[in-house]
Amino acid sequence: MIYRFVSWNVNGIRAIARKGALKWIDKEKVDILALQEIKATKEQIPKNIFDKKFNFLQVSSALIPGRSGVALFSDIEPVFTSDLSEVDILEEGRINEFHFSIKEHKIAFFNVYFPNGQMSEERLAHKLKFYDKFLDYCQKLKIEGKSIIICGDVNTAHTKIDLKRPKPNEKTSGFLPIERAWLDRFISSGYIDTFRYINGNIKDKYTWWSYKFNARKTNAGWRIDYFFVSNDLKENIKNATIKEDIQGSDHCPVTLEIEL
Secondary structure (H helix, E strand, O other), X not given: OEEEEEEEEOOOHHHHHHOOOOHHHHXXXXXXXXXXXXXXXXXXXXXXXXXXXXXXXXXXXXXXXXXXXXXXXXXXOOOEEEOOOOOOOOOOOOEEEEEEEEOOEEEEEEEEEOOOOOOOHHHHHXXXXXXXXXXXXXXXXXHOOXXXXXXXXXXXXXXXXXXXXXXXXXXXXXXOHHHHHHHHHHHHOOEEEHHHHHHOOOOOOOOEEOOXXXXXXXXXXXXXXXXXXXXXXXXXXXXXXXXXXXXXXXXOOEEEEEEO
């Protein structure tokens, strides 16, 4: 059976609900919907964001109200969930950890809003530490026999074709050599960038555009939202897309279809 997962940084779930920008979900086959930067608690999520009734909702909210936050809607029954506090040590509401089993597959699914490093050297250091702790945890799960699926806003463009203007941004957090090197290490540790696996080195495909300078209209964007899977799921990948036609946030949704 083919399962379809959708990931989207909505940049405020209450704001996006007022725009009706999640109503498209009602017309889609979606088994897991993973949202980042919801900026809300579970109780604050509007009831009318879409009509579809998912069987399960997991929310991780920031300790400071109105910041970060992730939400995972699922029709797949979990066998284990957590907010992975040993990685999200500042309690910023950055991770949904969601384990499920289908046939012989034992899956650890992660919806992650990775930190942004642009505010200060301290935040960049926190971002890199978060990266390392998260990779270590995933590697531990792989040793235990889990397959891994990771989605979310990674806040780093990997290669020069993953942003419109690579040269002017080489000293900007989100495209620093040290951040890109971590993505190299992450992938070499046994993970697949599913969009590149399906679409190759296609150019001008982005998932985030600044609200400034008409960036979306001119497609001056960055590809910083991803679906990764562990190498053992390589043959299960059926499709991976960027839905740049969906409006409502400064990001657009990304999707993964996988056969399990």
